[in-house]
Amino acid sequence: MTKGAVRFEAVTKMFGDVVALKPLSLDIAPGTLVTLLGPSGCGKTTTLRLIAGLESATSGRILIGGEDVTHLSATYRKVSMVFQSYALFPHMTVRENVAYGLTVTKTPRAEAHARAEEGLAMVGLKGFGDRLPSELSGGQQQRVAVARAIVLEPEVLLLDEPLSNLDAKLRRHVREEIREIQQRLGLTAVYVTHDQEEAMAVSNRIIVMRNAEIAQEGTPFELYDRPASAFIADFIGDANLIGVEVTRTGAETEILVNDTRITLPLAHDKTGPAQMVLRPHQVQLSPEPVPGSFAAEISYAAWLGNVIQYTLATPVGPLFVLSPPVAHPFAHGDTVHVNFRPEDVRLVRTA
Incomplete structure (x- = not known):
């Protein structure tokens, strides 16, 4: 030493x-x-x-x-x-x-x-x-x-x-x-x-x-x-923790979220309940539905100069979202559609 x-x-x-x-x-x-x-x-x-x-x-x-x-x-x-x-x-x-x-x-x-x-x-x-x-x-x-x-x-x-x-x-x-x-x-x-x-x-x-x-x-x-637990995901940076069901494991993992099956390009060790980690900047919002998206309502919106901060009311619970600034941001009460890339998702144990 x-x-x-x-x-x-x-x-x-x-x-x-x-x-x-x-x-x-x-x-x-x-x-x-x-x-x-x-x-x-x-x-x-x-x-x-x-x-x-x-x-x-x-x-x-x-x-x-x-x-x-x-x-x-x-x-x-x-x-x-x-x-x-x-x-x-x-x-x-x-x-x-x-x-x-x-x-x-x-x-x-x-x-x-x-x-x-x-x-x-x-x-x-x-x-x-x-x-x-x-x-x-x-x-x-x-x-x-x-x-x-x-x-x-x-x-x-x-x-x-x-x-x-x-x-x-x-x-x-x-x-x-x-x-x-x-x-x-x-x-x-x-x-x-x-x-x-x-x-x-x-x-x-x-x-x-x-x-x-x-x-x-x-x-x-x-x-x-690569947080090892929900505690780490929430403590290191902002994170949305969404309850999911892991239905298939292996080199790829299949999860069920909001009645939609999604295949993730990552390995997970067991089936059953888990939590999906989605960082605020990884959530994508659109005015119209796209494949795999689900509807949500803007419950809070704030323009912070270099970023727009949203809180969404969704079927999987409240989501915190950070979006790039645009000329016409979504407003409180707007209906939006939530999507994300499967490669951005991480899974952690529920406890």
């Missing part, structure tokens, strides 16, 4: 009788950015704190760079954390904030400040060293927190909801900067968020957690295009 790799071997965490993390095994490759994603209480922050040494494992082993750090305190682990709140000292200058960790480890003051200036340059804040945190924007403060973490030359950079205090436009900008810094320095990074768009934008791999265990892991594309 090389520098920066992280491994969990059947790691568990208990808080009294509460199971915060079920036996968890995972590998994070060096130089990659892996996001722990999931709803509140799923175990993602506990996992991050176990890597940092801020929590101790109840059982199992944690390895960083091939070294067993299970029983090492945070002080002796080669990791740095960027906190949600930035945790900057308001009475210190930006330079002093960035150099703080170095001075704690007895690095000579001149060297610590020189390295702090290098760190600030890395995050695009050269010349900001004499300012106080209160004189910076939220995005700049977050970059100071990143600089403070990377000047310690960690094997692993940990980021705990780092963008949650920023507005939407600034979040997009700062997440791009964090990703660029991580790639340029070749850092192994573990990123925690509950925002699926943020996770998809920055990650090499995403580990989706639910109920203190891994629900599914993979690249952003794999999770979006």
Whole structure:
């Protein structure tokens, strides 16, 4: 195992009788950015704190760079954390904030400040060293927190909801900067968020957690295009989940939806009830019926500039649809006909 790799071997965490993390095994490759994603209480922050040494494992082993750090305190682990709140000292200058960790480890003051200036340059804040945190924007403060973490030359950079205090436009900008810094320095990074768009934008791999265990892991594309369950389909992007009956399996799968039999060019393991996953942009609407379509009524319509958003009342339940902008969109109360391409459909288990 090389520098920066992280491994969990059947790691568990208990808080009294509460199971915060079920036996968890995972590998994070060096130089990659892996996001722990999931709803509140799923175990993602506990996992991050176990890597940092801020929590101790109840059982199992944690390895960083091939070294067993299970029983090492945070002080002796080669990791740095960027906190949600930035945790900057308001009475210190930006330079002093960035150099703080170095001075704690007895690095000579001149060297610590020189390295702090290098760190600030890395995050695009050269010349900001004499300012106080209160004189910076939220995005700049977050970059100071990143600089403070990377000047310690960690094997692993940990980021705990780092963008949650920023507005939407600034979040997009700062997440791009964090990703660029991580790639340029070749850092192994573990990123925690509950925002699926943020996770998809920055990650090499995403580990989706639910109920203190891994629900599914993979690249952003794999999770979006091949969800393993209805939970993943609904959590990673918007999805319409439609109850169907699988009537034939094999290299191709036949389903029954709204009394219509449809052959899908995908394999499925068993017949019986299932759920069809159809992404909002994959639903096609037309004013007139086409083969295989069914009628629906527009119950909500909103023009959002680059897309038109519809909610449909249909025989298979409400559908959420995103359509390209047109000069004359459908309006509330219109009857439309719903169609989709069989190759766009994915099937997941009902539970």
